[in-house]
Amino acid sequence: MSAEVDLAGRRSIGEALALRAALVRQGTRSVLVFRTDLFVGIVSTLLRVVLVLLVWQAVYGDRTTVSGIAREDAVGYAVLGALFAAAMQPFQFSSLRDRVRTGNVVFDIMRPVSLITQSTADQLGTTLASIPKAAVGLALALALGAVPGPSTAWQTVAFAVSSLLGLVIAIQCNLIVGLTAFWTTEVGGAYLVYNMAAAFCSGSLIPLWFMPDGLAGVLRALPFSAQIFTPLSIWFDRDAGWNVVGALALQVGWIVVLAFAAHLIWLRALRRTVINGG
Amino acid sequence: MVETDATVVPASRPVPPGWVHQWWILMRTAVRSSIIYRGNLVLMILGSAALQGTQLLFIGVLLDRFGVIAGWSTAQIAFLYGLRLTAHGVGTCLFGQHQYTDFAVRLGEYDRFLLRPVHPLLQLLTRAFNLGTFGDLALGLGILVTAVTLAPIDWTPWLVVLTIAAVIGGGLVESGLQIGLSAFSFRLGSTRNVKVTVDNMFTDFGAYPLPVFGTAGIVALTVALPLAFVAYLPATVVLGKTAELLVPVWFAAAAPLAGPLLLWAGWAFFMRQSRHYESPGA
Numbered sequence: 001m002s003a004e005v006d007l008a009g010r011r012s013i014g015e016a017l018a019l020r021a022a023l024v025r026q027g028t029r030s031v032l033v034f035r036t037d038l039f040v041g042i043v044s045t046l047l048r049v050v051l052v053l054l055v056w057q058a059v060y061g062d063r064t065t066v067s068g069i070a071r072e073d074a075v076g077y078a079v080l081g082a083l084f085a086a087a088m089q090p091f092q093f094s095s096l097r098d099r100v101r102t103g104n105v106v107f108d109i110m111r112p113v114s115l116i117t118q119s120t121a122d123q124l125g126t127t128l129a130s131i132p133k134a135a136v137g138l139a140l141a142l143a144l145g146a147v148p149g150p151s152t153a154w155q156t157v158a159f160a161v162s163s164l165l166g167l168v169i170a171i172q173c174n175l176i177v178g179l180t181a182f183w184t185t186e187v188g189g190a191y192l193v194y195n196m197a198a199a200f201c202s203g204s205l206i207p208l209w210f211m212p213d214g215l216a217g218v219l220r221a222l223p224f225s226a227q228i229f230t231p232l233s234i235w236f237d238r239d240a241g242w243n244v245v246g247a248l249a250l251q252v253g254w255i256v257v258l259a260f261a262a263h264l265i266w267l268r269a270l271r272r273t274v275i276n277g278g
Numbered sequence: 279m280v281e282t283d284a285t286v287v288p289a290s291r292p293v294p295p296g297w298v299h300q301w302w303i304l305m306r307t308a309v310r311s312s313i314i315y316r317g318n319l320v321l322m323i324l325g326s327a328a329l330q331g332t333q334l335l336f337i338g339v340l341l342d343r344f345g346v347i348a349g350w351s352t353a354q355i356a357f358l359y360g361l362r363l364t365a366h367g368v369g370t371c372l373f374g375q376h377q378y379t380d381f382a383v384r385l386g387e388y389d390r391f392l393l394r395p396v397h398p399l400l401q402l403l404t405r406a407f408n409l410g411t412f413g414d415l416a417l418g419l420g421i422l423v424t425a426v427t428l429a430p431i432d433w434t435p436w437l438v439v440l441t442i443a444a445v446i447g448g449g450l451v452e453s454g455l456q457i458g459l460s461a462f463s464f465r466l467g468s469t470r471n472v473k474v475t476v477d478n479m480f481t482d483f484g485a486y487p488l489p490v491f492g493t494a495g496i497v498a499l500t501v502a503l504p505l506a507f508v509a510y511l512p513a514t515v516v517l518g519k520t521a522e523l524l525v526p527v528w529f530a531a532a533a534p535l536a537g538p539l540l541l542w543a544g545w546a547f548f549m550r551q552s553r554h555y556e557s558p559g560a
Binding site: 034036037038040041043044047048051054055058059060061063066067183190191192193195196197199200205206210211 | 317321322324325326328329331332333335336339340343344347348410462466467468469470471472475478479482483486490491492495
């Protein structure tokens, strides 16, 4: 490694990328190493698909449309939303929380890679580890006809891009909440509030279509809807056009804003670091 | 033989308090130590209320748009929901620490439990206190009381007893099941996914009348996962909706008894599996 590190301790771009990839892999492996967990995760995702499908079918009963939303779209959205939630918001998202509480964060700060990079890579890694179960769930949902296939090829691509952008936004939001640990030391509560707020506001539980107008307007203006509602509404958009490009642009905008916010918070957090002796 | 004038000294160690007293002492300590982080205290209670409140909001929006679900009115669903959430609060307040079994086993905290003169599982369950569980309990009771005033129920003393028994029994059903699942920590290392899955199933699908899930679903949620015993079975009796049951009415009325039974089974299984504990040497 030393050959590629210059006198200021900077690495070449290739090395920097390889390093990040290694950190992401570690995050993925830390989840996948527990094989039983993986198996249970897949079974539980499959169960969830079936149960969500049954609940929404029962809710619709004999009706074909409610609030202008067709039965297939509502059911499909609910199932796809559940899969997104399974992939993006696992209960224990960031390692930052435990590290700060136990004081081990001091070792992370001392390492030659910034804490932000370590934490983000770890989160990305653990999220990637949940893709197998989401994929199996999606396969079942498509097989059961619970989720209609996407309308056009370019919409499928836009959906994939939008999902990825949504994932980045989710990780950024997680990071910002994780950083509050530097102020409160124990961040479990903040995580719970955030987790639930995100689950509801992102539209993963219930589409924003069904929310009262005022609430839906507020939720659309928050970054949460860009995590899940935006990609899902691209999937179910019947006459998609330039509005899809607009939605993607808005997601990119959020990423820039959140990156800036996270950086500012991190600069302040570093001064608040409390290390428990020993 | 040397004569000594030492008299027989009575056991210098005082008799340890009984299990319940031990539990109470440890629990009080845990509560005290958990309220140290003031900022987190507030967030934790808010967080737990948010956790359950989101689900409530979800069902609220659903009922607002759709009215009746599987023949159950809004007030009746609220009763079912309140009953389950209160039971959940009772269970997590008393036994919630089972969720840290993985942690205690993997990092060797369990070593310490084995060294001390108190039952190891008792120590595990009182190792800390999750303040958020108060949020669950308060929200659950609030919804239950509201639903009782709204839902048409012909109260008899017997139904009051059944409702209270359901709250306690339901909490024990959940705890017993979770403690039983925690036992796998000794063998598998990580049980988080199983436990979170079961917990989510209870939270997300416990709020619906079971016929929503079809006959296969009802059987699965009664036999494979004892969700029906927590709130649905007693609720049908209290709300007079026993006509939709697949089991005899007496069975539904006796559902709270499953609580102590499952707790005993989970506890016994946990202790049995704990023989496989391997200290990580921490």
